C-alpha cells in the first residue's frame with residue numbers, strides 16, 4: 024500500500040476536494056460549499072470503483088488507488104482522531120490546512136458518506152453508518168448532520184434502508200443525484216445502463232419515507248447546455264416525486280466547479296444555473312440553492328472519447 028498523498032501546501036478550499044487528508048486513508052476534511060463549512064468525508068470506495076461513469080465526475084481515476092478495501096477498524100480510528108481534533112478547541116484547527124478558514128467556517132457541519140464512488144455499494148453500509156454515528160455522537164457532534172451523498176441506485180435495497188432508517192434518527196440527510204429529465208440525457212451525463220425509470224422509482228420511494236435533498240449537476244457538453252425541453256422534463260420528474268407523496272427538502276442546482284472526467288464538459292454560466300434553479304422553484308414550489316463553477320472545456324481528467 025502506498026502512502027496517502029495530500030497535495031503539498033494544501034489548504035481547505037471549495038474548488039479542491041482531495042480525498043487525502045494528513046496520513047488518513049478513508050477520512051478526510053473538505054470545505055464544502057453545499058455544507059456551508061467543513062465536511063468530514065468518509066470514503067467508502069477507496070478502490071475508486073463506481074456503478075456510474077458520469078462525464079463530469081471529479082474523481083481522478085488515473086492514479087492507482089491507495090487502498091482496495093475499507094479497513095473498518097482503521098476508518099473508525101481515523102474518524103475518532105479527526106473529530107477529536109475538530110472539537111471547538113481541537114488541535115487540528117491550528118494545523119496549516121485550516122489556516123485560511125474564516126471564523127464562521129470553523130465548524131464541522133456534517134460527516135458525509137461520499138468519496139470516490141457510490142457509498143451504498145459498500146457491502147457493510149449499515150454497519151459503518153452505525154459505527155460512525157456512535158463516534159460522532161460520543162464525541163459531542165450531535166448537531167453535525169450525517170449526510171449520504173448518493174446516486175440513488177442503492178436506495179431501494181433492504182440493507183441500505185436499515186442504514187437510512189438509523190440516519191433518520193440521528194440528524195441524517197440524503198443528498199440524492201438527479202441530473203436529467205429524460206432517459207437519453209441521463210445516459211449521456213451519468214453514462215450508465217442503470218434504468219432511468221428505476222432511479223426515479225428509488226427516489227420516489229425513498230422520499231416517501233424521509234425528505235430528500237436533490238442534487239442536480241448541469242453543464243455544457245461540447246458547448247451545449249441542457250435544452251429547454253430537458254429542463255422542463257427534469258422539473259416534471261421532480262413534480263412527479265412530490266405528486267407520489269415524496270418530500271423534498273430542497274434542490275441543489277449546480278454546475279461543474281472542479282476538473283471533470285471528460286474535456287468536452289464545461290461549466291454553465293452563473294445566469295444559466297440561476298435560470299434552472301428558478302425553473303425548479305417556479306415549477307415545484309421547492310426551495311432551491313444554486314452553486315456555480317468556472318471550468319472551461321479542455322480540462323478532462325479521463326478523456327476517452329466518450330459523450331459522443
Ligand code: SF4
Pocket residue numbers: 073074075076077079080081082138139140141174
Ligand atoms: S456517481 Fe459520483 S462518483 Fe460515481 S461517477 Fe458519478 S459523480 Fe463520480
